[in-house]
Amino acid sequence: MQKRNTILSIIIFWGGLSLFAQEPVTLEEVVVTGTFTPRTLKNTPVLTKIIPGDVIRESGATTLVEALENFIPGVSFIPNQAMGDNIQIQGLDNKYILILIDGERLVGERTEKVNLTRLNTAGIKQVEIVNGASSVLYGSNAIGSVINIITRDVEKSLQGDLHGRYSKYMDVVDASLGFKVKSFSSKTSFALKNQNTYTVKETSTQIDPYEDFSLSQIFKYKKEKWNVELKGNYYNQQNWLTDKNQKRVDENYTLGGKLNYVFAPQNILTLSGHSDNYDGHLIFKLKNDSTGRANGSHYNTFKLIDAWDVTDKIQILSGAEMNFEKTFSYNQFGVNPDERNASNWNLFAQGEWKTGIGLEVLAGARYTRHSQFGSYLSPNLSLMYRLNHFRFRGNISNGYKIPTLKELYMEYPHWIGIPQEGSQPPWWIIGNPDLSPEKSWYKAVSAEYIVDDVNASVTFYDNAIKNKINTLSVFNTAENRSEMRYENVEDAQISGIDLSLQYSVLKHFRLRGGYAFTNAIDKATNQQLSNNSKHTATMNLQFVQKHLPFLPSSTQWNYNLLLSGRVMSSRKVDPENNGQLKPTGNYYISNFVYTQHFPVYKDIKGDFQFGINNLLDYINKDFASYNPGRTFFTSVNIQF
Numbered sequence: 001m002q003k004r005n006t007i008l009s010i011i012i013f014w015g016g017l018s019l020f021a022q023e024p025v026t027l028e029e030v031v032v033t034g035t036f037t038p039r040t041l042k043n044t045p046v047l048t049k050i051i052p053g054d055v056i057r058e059s060g061a062t063t064l065v066e067a068l069e070n071f072i073p074g075v076s077f078i079p080n081q082a083m084g085d086n087i088q089i090q091g092l093d094n095k096y097i098l099i100l101i102d103g104e105r106l107v108g109e110r111t112e113k114v115n116l117t118r119l120n121t122a123g124i125k126q127v128e129i130v131n132g133a134s135s136v137l138y139g140s141n142a143i144g145s146v147i148n149i150i151t152r153d154v155e156k157s158l159q160g161d162l163h164g165r166y167s168k169y170m171d172v173v174d175a176s177l178g179f180k181v182k183s184f185s186s187k188t189s190f191a192l193k194n195q196n197t198y199t200v201k202e203t204s205t206q207i208d209p210y211e212d213f214s215l216s217q218i219f220k221y222k223k224e225k226w227n228v229e230l231k232g233n234y235y236n237q238q239n240w241l242t243d244k245n246q247k248r249v250d251e252n253y254t255l256g257g258k259l260n261y262v263f264a265p266q267n268i269l270t271l272s273g274h275s276d277n278y279d280g281h282l283i284f285k286l287k288n289d290s291t292g293r294a295n296g297s298h299y300n301t302f303k304l305i306d307a308w309d310v311t312d313k314i315q316i317l318s319g320a321e322m323n324f325e326k327t328f329s330y331n332q333f334g335v336n337p338d339e340r341n342a343s344n345w346n347l348f349a350q351g352e353w354k355t356g357i358g359l360e361v362l363a364g365a366r367y368t369r370h371s372q373f374g375s376y377l378s379p380n381l382s383l384m385y386r387l388n389h390f391r392f393r394g395n396i397s398n399g400y401k402i403p404t405l406k407e408l409y410m411e412y413p414h415w416i417g418i419p420q421e422g423s424q425p426p427w428w429i430i431g432n433p434d435l436s437p438e439k440s441w442y443k444a445v446s447a448e449y450i451v452d453d454v455n456a457s458v459t460f461y462d463n464a465i466k467n468k469i470n471t472l473s474v475f476n477t478a479e480n481r482s483e484m485r486y487e488n489v490e491d492a493q494i495s496g497i498d499l500s501l502q503y504s505v506l507k508h509f510r511l512r513g514g515y516a517f518t519n520a521i522d523k524a525t526n527q528q529l530s531n532n533s534k535h536t537a538t539m540n541l542q543f544v545q546k547h548l549p550f551l552p553s554s555t556q557w558n559y560n561l562l563l564s565g566r567v568m569s570s571r572k573v574d575p576e577n578n579g580q581l582k583p584t585g586n587y588y589i590s591n592f593v594y595t596q597h598f599p600v601y602k603d604i605k606g607d608f609q610f611g612i613n614n615l616l617d618y619i620n621k622d623f624a625s626y627n628p629g630r631t632f633f634t635s636v637n638i639q640f
Helices: 002-019 053-058 064-071 405-409
Strands: 049-052 075-078 086-089 097-101 124-131 145-151 158-167 170-181 184-195 210-222 226-241 246-264 267-284 289-309 314-329 338-354 359-370 374-387 390-401 411-414 427-430 438-451 454-476 481-505 509-522 535-545 559-568 587-601 604-613 631-639
Touching: 049 053, 049 064, 053 124, 064 075, 064 124, 064 145, 064 535, 064 559, 314 405, 338 405, 427 454
Parallel strands: 097 145, 427 481
Antiparallel strands: 049 124, 075 086, 124 145, 158 170, 158 631, 170 184, 184 210, 210 226, 226 246, 246 267, 267 289, 289 314, 314 338, 338 359, 359 374, 374 390, 390 438, 411 427, 438 454, 454 481, 481 509, 509 535, 535 559, 559 587, 587 604, 604 631
């Protein structure tokens, strides 16, 4: 039966991909991630992929991870309850991927990974993804990719939405209310998620339950020459650790502000500050007492940016940035609670020249001065050439990643299960203050074909990373203990091909498909990096109809059907966390969503969704996936 399901899935996937090559191609969408300044998607010199918010909602995705996996090949998600979930793009994991909300960096949690469950899909205007090193604009971490979540603005005098989703293992409720009075606007949003416990099919892995809640507020005031923005967010997640009889409570506070001032019609100055604070607590349920704050991560950023259109063909972007980070742990930096700090200041500039013969040149550099590692200069160069319906792009950029505070100073006893009184930990995780920063050179060339209903692109890239930091197993004779010690032990070479296609055909059919080949090699062993799938492909085939059968075409009862699929080749994983890698075999997943839109009253509209995740009930117990098997969900959304 499993074999029949596998064959059927491949037939559905590749059959759909060959018959219809999603979604109306929105090449006039404005993107900002690749250049810091607004550009239409087809005219940005840095190749940018976008996932529109409407597409995310129609796919039934409730988290950023689901949205990325549904629409972007080369993305994989490796869940880990103990150490935090991991996302991987083009062979590189979390610490090489910079995640932003409206251009502002998100801080990592206790394991220095961004808690991906805090990122809801409600309120998203679009998600922008730029692959490759972007250190000139974004500094450290931006070696692999930058993911920028752009939120929706208030566009009406009064607008809002209310959404509820029910499934066997997770329920979601979210809502927002916004209003605009002359130059002032306000938007308030909240979201509540509840995941029930379950056991992964064909394994004994039990997934712990959690609840989370988020509340955000944004105020904007816009005048002719200046505008002000203030925003804040509170997030609370309660995880029940059933095997340890503990409850972990995570809290996240963010606060930010921005001021834009127009000195001249072609010169805009932006001053911004952003603070992201993530704290964790442990509560023992039987005793009902708290250990207090168990860990905390804090990141504060201040930026001053000047965007100057010197002429209609020359633009100069320049700026200064200061970053302050602090992390606290009651046990990660030794037996006594401890706090570690680091800071850096940066100067950066980027110039763009439109030659008038179809060629655009983008060049820039960032100077970084770090409190521990001194100075570094990161350059980049991008070219784009327009020829009729084609766009040809080339990019070479230098990435620079500073070791994290955890990698530098960690001294953590790693227990498996509940420690017994008087016992010793199996091993320790030890930081290394003598680490060197990781450096990379990213090279890419791409060709893109654009017409009214087709957008197709192919990208060839190579990412060479020096001084890659990993853990090395050693025995410390002085301390008489086994250790996993952070060292600059690897040079990595990651090369590959990305193919993408958007196509609207036969009036009612839309398709978005993609394929990624990623060859991620550890140059010391000539082996694939762990958790890398060399081949991944995605397909989303959508049927759109403007009215239900037997109703006139003027009605608003439009609906759509979405069939999505994802295939990933085998990857090597370390299930026992002992350095022994084993292959997983191939993995595939397919989903189906029916969305029915309907009028409610005047400008109030609604939609109903019914979906099936993991349509063919496929489970691969070796693939480090926490998929519970085939699940059904329903949702209702009201908008005004």
